[in-house]
Amino acid sequence: MMRELEAQLAGIVGEGGLQQGGGSEYSVDGVVPGLVAFPESAAQVAELVKVANANGLKVVPYGGGTAMGLGMTPERVDLVLSTKRLTDTPHDDRRDMTLSVGAGMTLSALNARLAEDNLWLPLDPPDPERATIGGLVAADQSGPLRHGLGTLRDHVIGMKVISAEGKLVAAGGRVVRNVAGYDMCKLHIGALGTLGLLVEVSLKLAARPQANAIVLAKLSSVADAEPLIAAVLDSSLEPVLLELVSGTACGAATAGLLPDGAVVAAGFAGNGQRVAWQAEAFAALVASQSLQLLASRSGNEAQTAREALAEVHGGDSADVVLVASVLSSQVAELLTRAAALSEPRGVAMGAASHAGKGLARLFLRGEEQALTEVTHAAREVVVERGGSLIVAKAPPKLKPLLNVWGAPAGDLAVLQAVRRTYDPNETLNAYRHATAVRGAA
The missing domain is CATH 3.30.70.2190 (Alpha-Beta Plaits)
Known part of the structure; x- marks a missing residue:
């Protein structure tokens, strides 16, 4: 059965488009995928997802791998779907300051191309040479420039995604305008691909500053x-x-x-x-x-x-990375309290914060028990101040002890209902998002 299924998937992507998942390059929290596919078009992505969904396979999208530590550890990964070959530019209207790109294009490649016309996408996440546009959208990643130039929510005007049923779905558009109705793009930003796999993103560009x-x-x-x-x-x-x-x-x-x-x-x-x-x-x-x-x-x-x-915000050398959201007036106090919690437990702590927006990252290094204690104590400090804290990176065996996503949000039931509607089998990035339901088929 698996050989027949593998042959079917290989037939979709052609020679060299499917490989055994052995090795760590595409592993997710140490879980090695059974297969890795490299589609070259949205049509191929759609066929891959359709076959996977029909056969109960769990699919994980993979861009540049810069945010793969985010989320819970999957119970299994049957198929990793790499977007590295989705780098086309199907729509390019720089005169109108808009552009549509394949989800696999890296931010550095995009901005190098836009520099010819003195334009850019004003985002500065860590590791832009690896970070893909689709991955940045799926994980809602940005950088220090968010203070004055906004996040992806300000720059994404449209997108195309592949649903769990293998259908191409368009949201938003290619022009900068306000329209009546619900902005479906916002649902996909930060959803880790659980509501559909991103294959194309339409962006609002900006002129490079003088x-x-x-x-x-x-x-x-x-x-x-x-x-x-x-x-x-x-x-x-x-x-x-x-x-x-x-x-x-x-x-x-x-x-x-x-x-x-x-x-x-x-x-x-x-x-x-x-x-x-x-x-x-x-x-x-x-x-x-x-x-x-x-x-x-x-x-x-x-x-x-x-x-x-x-x-600095990448936290590559940290064992655990915590991301806290508080008021801007509370950031300095939070960092002071977190340092006081860390030092007596032998945990080395560094911090980087978008201070004007109240978003702080704590980088922790230490023994596992101490890391667990500091994480829970820091979360108490944040929650007492009306904020929230998630674990953006941690050793897989610690994640179940750290409550990666924190206390359930008040709208969790609504978000889970949306996810069940879009992906009833939890085919896409199963278990990893806050909306996951353990034990889904």
Whole structure:
């Protein structure tokens, strides 16, 4: 039976389009897939999913692999569906500032292509050379620029997905406009492909800024960050990024571009004169609070510093990565409390936060029992403040102990009902999302 099924799948993608899943390259939390497929078109994806769904196979989509640590560990992976060959550009209207790309195109490849016309997709997640557009949408990944330039929810205007039944479904459109009705694109952003496998994304582009600058302020302690961040948010400044990083997160990941300790970074982009004025105004705020001005960088140096700040959020060297959402006024306190919870347990902690948006990542390294204790204690701190905390990365054997997605959201039942409607067999990324129902057929 399996040989016949494998032959059927191979017939869809052609020679070289299907391989045995042995090895770790496409494993998910250590679960090695039975097969890996490399479709070249949406039609091939549709046929693969249709066959998988009809035969009870569990399918996991795979882009660049940069966010595969997110979610619960799957019980089994029958078929990994790689999007690496889905890199076409079926619609390109740069005059209208829109573009449609295959889900497998990487962010760096897209922006290199757009640079010819002085355009870009203003996102800066970690590892843009590997991160695919489809993967970024599925995992809802962004970076420091989210503060002033938005997230994928602001840039995605349409998409095409393959349903669990193997049907091509279009959502949104190719033009920037507001239309009546529910925005179906929003459902797919962050859904990990559980409502349909992304094959094409339509994007709203932006003109590259004329100038950019980053100003760094060194803090005596993380607690010093809150007055400075509040002052920036209450001012007329319009930073495109406002970051607070601390501890070991500021070490090797930034290749010496940032010092160890606590740092607030403010970035500005746009008209040259306005960027220069804003950088000077931020430096004045730093001085007014008796903080140390580390550096003010512009041009290519600012670009390098911004990329370093984005890479900090990857947390590659951490054993556990926690992502907390709180008020911007609570970020500094959260980082201080988390450090106090970590140190006595022998856990090394670093942190990077989109401070102006209240989103903080905690990077933990230590023994398993201590990591478990710190995770639960940090979640209590966050929940007490009305926030939420998820585990974005952890060793597979720890995940069941950490409650990866946290307490069920109030709308979980509604979201599970939506998922059952779209994928009643949980064929797509089974078990991994917060809406998963263990034991699904």
